[in-house]
Amino acid sequence: MDDARLKRYRENLQARLTGILNLAPHHPDGIRLRKRYGGLIDNLFLFLEDAGIPPTNNSSEQAIRMSVIFRRVTNGFRSPWGRDLFAAVRSVVNTGKRQGLTAYQSIQQALSIDGSLFFP
Numbered sequence: 491m492d493d494a495r496l497k498r499y500r501e502n503l504q505a506r507l508t509g510i511l512n513l514a515p516h517h518p519d520g521i522r523l524r525k526r527y528g529g530l531i532d533n534l535f536l537f538l539e540d541a542g543i544p545p546t547n548n549s550s551e552q553a554i555r556m557s558v559i560f561r562r563v564t565n566g567f568r569s570p571w572g573r574d575l576f577a578a579v580r581s582v583v584n585t586g587k588r589q590g591l592t593a594y595q596s597i598q599q600a601l602s603i604d605g606s607l608f609f610p
Contacts, residue, residue, distance in 0.1 A: 500538040507531060553584045 511528055515521050527534070537545040557580055567573035579597070586596020 496538045500535045503535050503538075504531070507534065553580075556580065 507527070508531070511524055511531070513524075515524055537543040557576065560576070561567070567576065582600045583593045583596050586593065586599065589596075591599065
């Protein structure tokens, strides 16, 4: 699509969302949702301006998929520290993978004093 069409789509979506947010919900969940989206309204449709921004969170869902499968196959974790350790390691490995590193390189770099993935 050309830039002008994407701009029109974004403006249309923005106007429709603004109209919805101008409604006054009475239910606490509606009030909370209105408040949340009111603070995000400028960033909700950035994927229409920048092709590098994905319109979905599929990459995030795919990143946690291995954890879900592991939990289902093993029937969960036996201790809180095991659960937390697994989550931390998966986070480091997935972060490294997005930067083109192997699992070993990711863990090694995360544990490194200088050049850690966490302190660029």
